[in-house]
Amino acid sequence: MEMICAIAELESNRQPLAMGCDKKTNLITIGIMQVAPKVAEWIVREEDYLLFPVEEDPDILYKPFVNVYFGAAYLRWLSNFDGKIRTEEFVVRAYSGGTKKVNHKSTLPYWKRYLQVKECYLSRKQFDGPSPIEAPTFPTSPVSPSKGFDLYWDSRVSSEDMEHMWNHLDVFKEWIKSKEIRGKVRFSCNKEKKPYLSRVELRAIAEIIVSKYFSTRGINPTVLCALADVVSMRFIDGNETSTGLMGIDYSTAFWLYKEMGYRAYRVDYIEDLTNPFVSMYFGAAYLAWLSEYEGRERSLQFIFHAYISGPKNVHLEETCPKWLKFEQILARYERTKRKIEFAR
Structure with missing residues (x-):
C-alpha cells in the first residue's frame, strides 16, 4: 500500500488528470500513477486483468480507481519479472525507467525520493489501527449503484x-x-x-x-x-x-x-x-x-x-x-x- 501511495506521489503529485510524455520514446502516460495506455492494454491482453475495458476506452485511465488498478498490476508483474522474486528497489526503479535501467544512474534519484516519500506514509500509518483482515492489498472496487441495497x-x-x-x-x-x-x-x-x-x-x-x-x-x-x-x-x-x-x-x-x-x-x-x-x-x-x-x-x-x-x-x-x-x-x-x- 505504501509503495502505491509513494509512487502516485512521485509520478503525479496525486493528480488524477496528470499526463506526461517521454521525449525520447513519445510514450504517453496518464493519471495518478502515470500509466501508459499501451502498458495497460498489454496488462489486459497478457496478464488477464479484465476488470476495466481500457482497450475500448483509454480515457478511463484518468479515473483514480482504474489507474491504481493497472499501476498495481504492473508493480505486481515487476515484482516477479523473469520468474524471479525481485527486491523493492528493483520494482520501484523499473517502474520509473523500465527493467533495462534498473541499475542505471538515471533511476537512482527516483529511488531515493521514493524512500523519503514512503517514510512519510509509514510515519502516518503508525497512528492507524489495523484493518479488519490483512491480506495482499489491491485497489478498492468501484461501486455499482444498482446493487447492494435490496431487501429481498x-x-x-x-x-x-x-x-x-x-x-x-x-x-x-x-x-x-x-x-x-x-x-x-x-x-x-x-x-x-x-x-x-x-x-x-x-x-x-x-x-x-x-x-x-x-x-x-x-x-x-x-x-x-x-x-x-x-x-x-x-x-x-x-x-x-x-x-x-x-x-x-x-x-x-x-x-x-x-x-x-x-x-x-x-x-x-x-x-x-x-x-x-x-x-x-x-x-x-x-x-x-x-x-x-x-x-x-x-x-x-x-x-x-x-x-x-x-x-x-x-x-x-x-x-x-x-x-x-x-x-x-x-x-x-x-x-x-x-x-x-x-x-x-
Whole structure:
C-alpha cells in the first residue's frame, strides 16, 4: 500500500488528470500513477486483468480507481519479472525507467525520493489501527449503484443458490412459517431497516458453501457461523468497519479470486460482497488459506485472531474478549447442531 501511495506521489503529485510524455520514446502516460495506455492494454491482453475495458476506452485511465488498478498490476508483474522474486528497489526503479535501467544512474534519484516519500506514509500509518483482515492489498472496487441495497433475497442471490436454500429443510420450514413465497423472499430487518440473517439461514449458507466448495478442506460450517456473528452480527451489508456478512473486504476477495484461484463467484464490485453467499464463500476461502498459513497447520485460535487482525498481528498469549465471545457463540452453534442431528 505504501509503495502505491509513494509512487502516485512521485509520478503525479496525486493528480488524477496528470499526463506526461517521454521525449525520447513519445510514450504517453496518464493519471495518478502515470500509466501508459499501451502498458495497460498489454496488462489486459497478457496478464488477464479484465476488470476495466481500457482497450475500448483509454480515457478511463484518468479515473483514480482504474489507474491504481493497472499501476498495481504492473508493480505486481515487476515484482516477479523473469520468474524471479525481485527486491523493492528493483520494482520501484523499473517502474520509473523500465527493467533495462534498473541499475542505471538515471533511476537512482527516483529511488531515493521514493524512500523519503514512503517514510512519510509509514510515519502516518503508525497512528492507524489495523484493518479488519490483512491480506495482499489491491485497489478498492468501484461501486455499482444498482446493487447492494435490496431487501429481498432474490434480488441479491442467484436462482441456483436460492434453490439450495429452499431445499434446505430448516430454511424451508422457517420461510413457510413466515409466509415467504418463491421469487420474493424477504430478509429480516432491524429497526433501522438493516437486513440480517436468521441463525437458521446463516447455518444453511455455511453448510451449502462448505459442502459445494470446501468439502475436502476440513472447514466446520459452525466456525463460519460464529465468525459471521462476531464480525458482522449477521448483518448482510456488514458494519461500519467491514463489508458483508463475513467482513471480507474487496481487496482480500479479489486477491483470493485472482491469485488463489477461488472463482466460484465473481467480485466485480464491492456490493457483490453483500450477497451472503459470495461473502461466505470468500470468508471460507480466507479461512482455508489461514489454516495452512506459512505451510503450517494452524490452531482455531490462531485462525480466528488472524482472520480478525491479520496473520502478522496474532498474539496468542494475550487474552482477547473477541476470542472469548467467539468461543461462546461457537459452543451455542455446536449445541444447536447436535440438537438438530438428534431430532432427525
